[in-house]
Amino acid sequence: MNTKLIEWVLRIAVSGSFFGHGVFALQGKEKWVQWMMNFGAYFGGWSQELATQLLFSVGVMDVLIAFIVLVKPVRGVLLWATVWAFWTAAMRPLPFIDEPIWDFIERFANWGAPLALLFVLGWPKTLRDWFR
Known part of the structure; x- marks a missing residue:
């Protein structure tokens, strides 16, 4: 089995998923801003401006x-x-x-692909391995 090919397929899949979601977040996708505001209600309430800024930060991280x-x-x-x-x-x-x-179920691949890539690369045995 060609694990390098599998690794590259997973790298592209994970990268594409996070890049696409990141761009939506950077653009301040309206529905997501509302979700952030709804979530923020549990923490004393978040303004639209704060929710948009937080979403932008998430977008930067995703990209x-x-x-x-x-x-x-x-x-x-x-x-x-x-x-x-x-x-x-x-x-x-x-x-x-x-x-x-x-x-939720529809999004299993969004978290399954990075987990699969982690297994293909090998589960870290030391703390240092987490940074390689």
């Missing part, structure tokens, strides 16, 4: 993750990408977003 994974995947970044993608998918059926459970 950075996309670049790192495509150029030189780092295991710690892949773990973060897995956790972040799972969290954002799992939020869909929660009250402040209120989408059907299928919106």
Whole structure:
């Protein structure tokens, strides 16, 4: 089995997913700004301006993750990408977003691809390995 080919397919998939979502966030996708405001209501309320700024920060982070994974995947970044993608998918059926459970299930690939790439690269054995 050609694991290099599998690695590249997964690198492109993860990078594409994070780049696409990152660009939406940088553009201040209206629906996402509203979700941020709804989420912020649990923390005393977030203004539209704050929600937009936070979403922009998320977009920068997503684009950075996309670049790192495509150029030189780092295991710690892949773990973060897995956790972040799972969290954002799992939020869909929660009250402040209120989408059907299928919106969570539909996004399994968003967190499955970085997790699979992490396994293809090899699970880290030391703390230092998380940064390689």
